[in-house]
Amino acid sequence: MKKLPLSGIYITFILFVMYLPILLVIIYSFNENKLTSVWSGFSLRWYGELIRDRSMFEALRNSVILAAISAVLAAVIGTLGAVGMSRAKLRGAAVMEYAATLPIMVPEIILGMVFLAFFSLIRLPFGMTTLVIAHTAFCVPYILLLVKARLAGMDKSYVEAARDLGAGELRAFFDITLPLIVPAVVSGMLLAVAMSMDDVIISVFVTGVNTNTLPIKIYTQIKTGVTPKTNALCTILFLITVIMGGLSSVIGSERKSRVKADKNKEVIN
Amino acid sequence: MLRLESITKAFDNTKVLNGVSLTVGAGEFITLLGSSGCGKTTTLRIIAGLEQPDSGRVFLDERDITDTEPNKRDVNTVFQNYALFPHMNVEANVGYSLRIRSVHKNEIKQRVTDALRLVRMDEYAKRMPAELSGGQRQRVAIARAVISRPKLLLLDEPLGALDLQLRRQMQLELKRLQRELGIAFIYITHDQEEALNMSDRIAVMRGGLLEQTGSASEIYDAPYTSYVARFVGSANILRGVPAVSPMTPNETIAVRSENIVLEPYSEHSRGLEGVVTDKRFAGGMLRISARLNLSGAEVVSSRHGIDSPLTPGQNVYVSWDAASEIIVKDNDAGEEL
Amino acid sequence: MKAIKRDKRAAIAAVLPMYIFTVAFIAGPLIYMLVMSFLVRDESWGITNELTLRNYLHILEPVYLETFKQSLRLAFITTLFTVLAGYPAGYFMAKLPPVWRGRCMMLLIIPFWTSSLMRMYGWIIVFRANGSLDSILMALGITDKPLKLLYTYPAVAVGMIYALLPFMIYSVYASAEKMDWELVEAARDLGASRFRAFLTVSLPLTMPGLYSGIVLTFIPSMGLYFIADILGGNKVVLVGNLIQEQLMRVHDWPFAAALSVILMILTTLFLFFYRKLSHSDKLEGLV
Numbered sequence: 001m002k003k004l005p006l007s008g009i010y011i012t013f014i015l016f017v018m019y020l021p022i023l024l025v026i027i028y029s030f031n032e033n034k035l036t037s038v039w040s041g042f043s044l045r046w047y048g049e050l051i052r053d054r055s056m057f058e059a060l061r062n063s064v065i066l067a068a069i070s071a072v073l074a075a076v077i078g079t080l081g082a083v084g085m086s087r088a089k090l091r092g093a094a095v096m097e098y099a100a101t102l103p104i105m106v107p108e109i110i111l112g113m114v115f116l117a118f119f120s121l122i123r124l125p126f127g128m129t130t131l132v133i134a135h136t137a138f139c140v141p142y143i144l145l146l147v148k149a150r151l152a153g154m155d156k157s158y159v160e161a162a163r164d165l166g167a168g169e170l171r172a173f174f175d176i177t178l179p180l181i182v183p184a185v186v187s188g189m190l191l192a193v194a195m196s197m198d199d200v201i202i203s204v205f206v207t208g209v210n211t212n213t214l215p216i217k218i219y220t221q222i223k224t225g226v227t228p229k230t231n232a233l234c235t236i237l238f239l240i241t242v243i244m245g246g247l248s249s250v251i252g253s254e255r256k257s258r259v260k261a262d263k264n265k266e267v268i269n
Numbered sequence: 270m271l272r273l274e275s276i277t278k279a280f281d282n283t284k285v286l287n288g289v290s291l292t293v294g295a296g297e298f299i300t301l302l303g304s305s306g307c308g309k310t311t312t313l314r315i316i317a318g319l320e321q322p323d324s325g326r327v328f329l330d331e332r333d334i335t336d337t338e339p340n341k342r343d344v345n346t347v348f349q350n351y352a353l354f355p356h357m358n359v360e361a362n363v364g365y366s367l368r369i370r371s372v373h374k375n376e377i378k379q380r381v382t383d384a385l386r387l388v389r390m391d392e393y394a395k396r397m398p399a400e401l402s403g404g405q406r407q408r409v410a411i412a413r414a415v416i417s418r419p420k421l422l423l424l425d426e427p428l429g430a431l432d433l434q435l436r437r438q439m440q441l442e443l444k445r446l447q448r449e450l451g452i453a454f455i456y457i458t459h460d461q462e463e464a465l466n467m468s469d470r471i472a473v474m475r476g477g478l479l480e481q482t483g484s485a486s487e488i489y490d491a492p493y494t495s496y497v498a499r500f501v502g503s504a505n506i507l508r509g510v511p512a513v514s515p516m517t518p519n520e521t522i523a524v525r526s527e528n529i530v531l532e533p534y535s536e537h538s539r540g541l542e543g544v545v546t547d548k549r550f551a552g553g554m555l556r557i558s559a560r561l562n563l564s565g566a567e568v569v570s571s572r573h574g575i576d577s578p579l580t581p582g583q584n585v586y587v588s589w590d591a592a593s594e595i596i597v598k599d600n601d602a603g604e605e606l
Numbered sequence: 607m608k609a610i611k612r613d614k615r616a617a618i619a620a621v622l623p624m625y626i627f628t629v630a631f632i633a634g635p636l637i638y639m640l641v642m643s644f645l646v647r648d649e650s651w652g653i654t655n656e657l658t659l660r661n662y663l664h665i666l667e668p669v670y671l672e673t674f675k676q677s678l679r680l681a682f683i684t685t686l687f688t689v690l691a692g693y694p695a696g697y698f699m700a701k702l703p704p705v706w707r708g709r710c711m712m713l714l715i716i717p718f719w720t721s722s723l724m725r726m727y728g729w730i731i732v733f734r735a736n737g738s739l740d741s742i743l744m745a746l747g748i749t750d751k752p753l754k755l756l757y758t759y760p761a762v763a764v765g766m767i768y769a770l771l772p773f774m775i776y777s778v779y780a781s782a783e784k785m786d787w788e789l790v791e792a793a794r795d796l797g798a799s800r801f802r803a804f805l806t807v808s809l810p811l812t813m814p815g816l817y818s819g820i821v822l823t824f825i826p827s828m829g830l831y832f833i834a835d836i837l838g839g840n841k842v843v844l845v846g847n848l849i850q851e852q853l854m855r856v857h858d859w860p861f862a863a864a865l866s867v868i869l870m871i872l873t874t875l876f877l878f879f880y881r882k883l884s885h886s887d888k889l890e891g892l893v
Contacts, residue, residue: 007698011710014695014775017768018717021728024738028731077623084620088613093621100628102636106873107829109846110639110866117642117859118635137631140624157352160319163339164346165366165413169616172340175365179356194719200832205853218723222836226727234724241719 022238029231046232056217056233063214066128067196070135071189077136078143079185083177086151101145103138111138112205119206127208134206135196142195143188150184151177190244197237270295270453271316271421276325277477278311285311287477288325293421293455298447300456300464302501303474309457310349312474313423316455317346329420340369345414349425351406353398359385359409360394366417384412387446404435411443415450422447424456428463440466461501465489473497496601498523505529508599509564510541513591521599528593529570531559531585533578540588543568545581559585643863653860661864670848674868677845680759680834681827684766688774688823691767693816696778697808700785707783718772726765726836733761733837757839765837766827773826774819781815782808821880825873845869 032043050056081100085093103111115134124130158180162172200215207216214237221230271293278286286308293299301309314320316327318339327335334342345366353362364381372380385391388408398406407427414422424443428436444467447454458464464471465485472482473496481493492498495506504523512522531545532538546567547558555573560566568587579585646656664670699710717725732738733756743749755761785808793803831846845865852862 007694007701011695011698011702014691014771015710015713018714018772021725021732021768022717022720023728024731025724025728077627080620080622081624084617084622084624087620088617090614090617090621096621096625096628099633100624102632105825105877106870107825107846109829109831109849110870113849113853113862113866114635114639116853117863118631118638121638133631136627140627144624155350155352157348157350158354160317160339161346161348161352161413162354162365164317164319164344166340166369166417167365168338168340169613171369176354198719198721198723200723201829215721215723218721218727219832222723222727222730226730230727234721234727237721238724241721242716244719 025231026235029228029235031228046228050229050232059212059214059217062211063197066131066135066213067193069132070139070196071192073136074139074143074192075185075189078140079147082144082147082151101141104141108201112202116205126206127211130206131203134202139192139196142191143185146184146188147181150181154180194244270330272328274326276315276322278322285477289479291472291479293453296451296453298454298467298469300458300468300471301474302458302461302464302471304459307474308477309474310425313425313457317344317423318342343420344423345419346423347410347414347427349429351410353406353409355398359396362409363413363416380416384416388412403430421453424454426457473500492595492597494598494600495521495523498595498597505568507566513594514596516596519599520596523595523597524589524593526569526571528589529568530588531557531570531579534584538586540586543585543587545579545583545585548581559587561587639863639866642860643867645860647858647860661861664861665864665868673843673845673848677828680763680844681824683763684770684827685820685824687767688771692771692774692819693778696775697782699779700782714772714775722769726833729765729837730756757841759842762834762838762842765833769833770823770827773822777819777822778812778815781812785811817880817883824876828869
């Protein structure tokens with residue numbers, strides 16, 4: 001605490017800047033005035049209007065469905081992939097892994113362009129299906145990398161001990177490996193959901209005329225003219241994010257405290 | 270009961286085992302003793318089925334189990350780091366092998382309790398591994414490995430991570446357990462004292478080969494090679510010194526430090542001339558080192574109790590009883606242990 | 607030997623979905639993009655099966671070269687400022703007591719997870735004429751009329767820096783947190799000044815974090831066209847905006863593909879140099 005002042009002030013400043021735009025959006029969501037630039041008193045009016053707006057609900061529903069399906073698909077593909085690659089040296093695995101993680105390495109606009117062109121080529125109608133494929137593509141890397149890291153950090157002797165005690169290969173996987181990588185899968189999925197719920201760039205390219213997601217809707221509103229309803233929508237989205245972030249950190253810290261307990265015991269001995 | 274026939278194994282072109290053959294009898298406590306990298310852990314893993322030998326066979330009760338999967342072998346292992354499943358409590362860890370064999374719930378409960386009582390851990394059944402100390406984890410790992418009554422228990426340096434006091438206590442307990450259970454133990458260690466204390470038989474390993482196999486007293490009193498003599502009980506290897514017994518050129522003599530006599534020059538004393546180089550306490554007794562003028566070799570004597578008038582720099586006669594001279598094959602040219 | 611074969615078969619079965627998905631929906635589309643960049647655009651819509659280099663030659667026209675230049679310049683500026691602002695932040699956070707470290711990270715995660723549109727929208731409120739910034743500046747008497755900051759290059763730069771700063775802070779934090787602080791103490795003990803100890807110990811040891819922070823800010827800043835779109839109006843045109851325009855308005859897909867290929871080559875080169883420099887293929891703090 002002695003040396004806190006200067007670095008402490010700096011960190012506080014950075015965090016303040018980080019929250020500044022978010023706070024402004026939230027504050028103006030309670031603005032009575034229809035003009036978003038003039039403050040004329042506190043009101044919940046825009047939340048009421050938001051609830052009555054059917055298209056908003058549809059967009060929210062689409063976003064949730066899209067995020068859920070993509071995260072689950074990515075979890076299955078990514079987890080199996082990471083496990084498989086850790087089990088045996090397969091030819092071309094490095095190339096495949098590189099290709100699979102490309103979606104988070106290249107600028108999103110390229111991914112959007114590529115999907116747009118490719119889906120037109122194979123004549124896949126634009127809509128939920130194309131959205132799911134595109135979102136799954138950029139969700140897989142998160143889960144793949146997290147699970148891979150978890151597997152690499154996992155002591156091989158746990159599985160060996162299970163095998164030694166009589167478990168077949170499959171049994172050892174379900175009894176030992178799977179429970180131990182679940183935290184990585186879950187936090188990867190939460191990250192994937194967050195990314196999916198936030199994506200505009202790729203979604204704009206691969207969505208159909210009638211399929212709006214929340215980010216697309218917000219984007220359109222910002223481009224064409226905001227109303228305080230946009231602020232209200234953003235605020236609700238923000239709340240969802242905070243709740244999800246809290247969830248994931250609880251899962252993460254539970255894991256960490258376990259490790260910490262481990263370390264403490266070592267020290268005691 | 271267990272028989273290894275000329276097992277070889279290489280990892281990435283590095284030969285780890287160069288033809289290991291070993292027989293273990295039922296109920297025997299045998300120790301694989303060797304420094305790190307000698308291949309002892311690999312041997313153990315091949316017996317457990319966690320590693321496949323490049324050539325050679327493994328027999329358990331005269332049945333060839335070389336290609337049998339680890340879960341189909343009547344052999345269990347206590348891993349070096351215990352490998353307790355971190356997401357299961359003590360009870361679940363210990364009962365794991367019984368659950369796999371679909372043993373009835375009540376019986377599992379009973380046998381887990383028995384196994385935990387055997388290692389004096391019955392009060393900790395509901396704890397998670399992370400909440401246990403090193404010694405406690407060790408006991409749980411043993412209980413988990415013996416609960417299904419394997420024919421053979423493999424222990425990979427199980428006491429390596431414990432402090433000296435706890436290690437001594439666990440040595441006694443392991444020995445007691447082994448007698449109570451009547452299971453054969455194959456025990457791995459690099460600690461010669463541990464090996465001498467516990468084993469019915471010791472197999473000294475070096476460079477992927479068994480250098481000598483025999484009872485503790487055989488290994489200690491009659492080592493075949495200079496390496497074994499030095500590794501077990503750190504004997505003095507006296508090269509280029511005239512011996513009483515006849516010797517071939519590639520043989521040399523080894524004398525245990527407790528048999529080396531250092532005496533100040535006097536009319537009565539005899540022996541090889543030397544100079545005291547060091548004098549220190551180790552393991553509750555004085556260890557005095559001297560350099561032989563004849564060959565320049567260092568010899569260590571530990572028969573001086575706790576008090577000696579000798580001081581470094583003093584000229585001494587170095588001598589030993591002819592009966593304590595051991596003729597060994599000279600095969601380690603002073604390599605680091 | 608049997609066991610090894612069985613193991614392999616199980617592994618192949620496990621990676622199969624990933625392989626199929628990757629080939630079908632990532633490798634396939636990317637290859638298609640490459641092919642398309644050499645094709646001729648159809649008169650009205652779509653493409654013809656005629657091979658050409660015209661799309662690439664097209665890029666060499668001054669207008670488009672200027673766009674690339676502007677994109678690269680903005681990426682450099684963004685990266686430079688995120689390093690300047692983010693490195694100290696990540697470094698200081700790693701030095702905090704563990705409890706505060708966790709709290710700071712949590713506080714940093716929340717905006718990072720918040721919709722980037724919402725955050726950009728927040729900046730509109732800040733920058734627009736008679737917006738928050740103008741009000742404050744005028745109230746303080748620093749300026750006497752609105753600055754009209756919205757839809758300017760600085761506004762876009764601020765948006766970019768703001769959006770990418772968390773990546774930098776994380777990366778630096780991740781490697782600084784792993785660092786053994788006793789090494790710094792050892793350097794101090796051996797006579798190094800605080801600054802010298804930082805320069806000779808902390809900085810080299812946190813270099814991997816800095817490198818991955820740079821990668822994580824530089825690459826996206828070439829592609830985050832919507833920030834330029836929202837905060838720059840049509841005043842700031844980046845490669846991303848150009849691609850989007852070619853796709854959605856001009857419908858010249860082959861040209862958009864060629865632009866994407868060049869952008870992709872630029873990012874790959876950048877990643878390649880990153881690997882050379884850092885001797886690592888992992889991005890610290892990425893996930």
